[in-house]
Amino acid sequence: MRSGFRHELSRRLVAWVDASDAAPPLGATEAAQQRLLARVHSARSRPGPVRAHWLAAASAAVLAIVVLALPLWTEQGTAFADVQAHLRDFRTLSMQVEQRHGDRVIQRSRTVVDARGVLRTDVGAELSVVVDPVRGRVLTLQHGPKHAMTMPLEQAAGGPDAALKWLAQIRNFKGQAQRLDSTRTIDGRVAHGWALDISGNRMVLWADRDGLPLAMENGGPGGLEIRYRFRFNVPLARGYLSSDVPGGYRLVDEDRL
Known part of the structure; x- marks a missing residue:
């Protein structure tokens, strides 16, 4: 007051x-x-x-x-x-993720997570990783040679939620989100910016007038910038989030993947 x-x-x-x-x-x-x-x-x-x-x-x-x-x-x-x-409340959240350093694009990937927390990341056309907390395992697919590898979830590097740690941080954020004066047009919709500081890391979320997130920028170490584009509740191909080895792929050991 x-x-x-x-x-x-x-x-x-x-x-x-x-x-x-x-x-x-x-x-x-x-x-x-x-x-x-x-x-x-x-x-x-x-x-x-x-x-x-x-x-x-x-x-x-x-x-x-x-x-x-x-x-x-x-x-x-x-x-x-x-x-x-x-x-917090979606059937599926699809993210196009672009990692940049200055003007140079380092990597592009697509990450999809569903309401159960099952997560799939596709890195280009070469590699896919499915993290399945429901069944407690991780499936890695190398698409060129059609190789697959599975491991228990607890052995996966970084833990099951490492790729989406930011999502939990925003869901649980109780600080002050600063609404930016500037707007952007994303996919034909006017988006307002919201700036958050989480553990010293600045995130800027862009959402439409109904609060639907459309994009996000997240700073990283050493000048790394990660850009996200969001789509909610998009239909997925049958089995896309399954951690079963798909037909045509051969199980291999970790050192051969």
């Missing part, structure tokens, strides 16, 4: 407004307004004009602060909560 209001309110009301500075749950602002209006109406109906006048004025002052804060909560709180909601 801005300090200029403190001398106008009682300690109880100051404490109430200070508590309201935290991001409210959905519907909390409307409920607070309704409670304040009820108090004003109750005070006006009771005898004692001096007390009724003071309570009405104090309640109106708090209500004004709530109303002034509402645009901030709507833009910074609820809108980014919509972005997080899309990243």
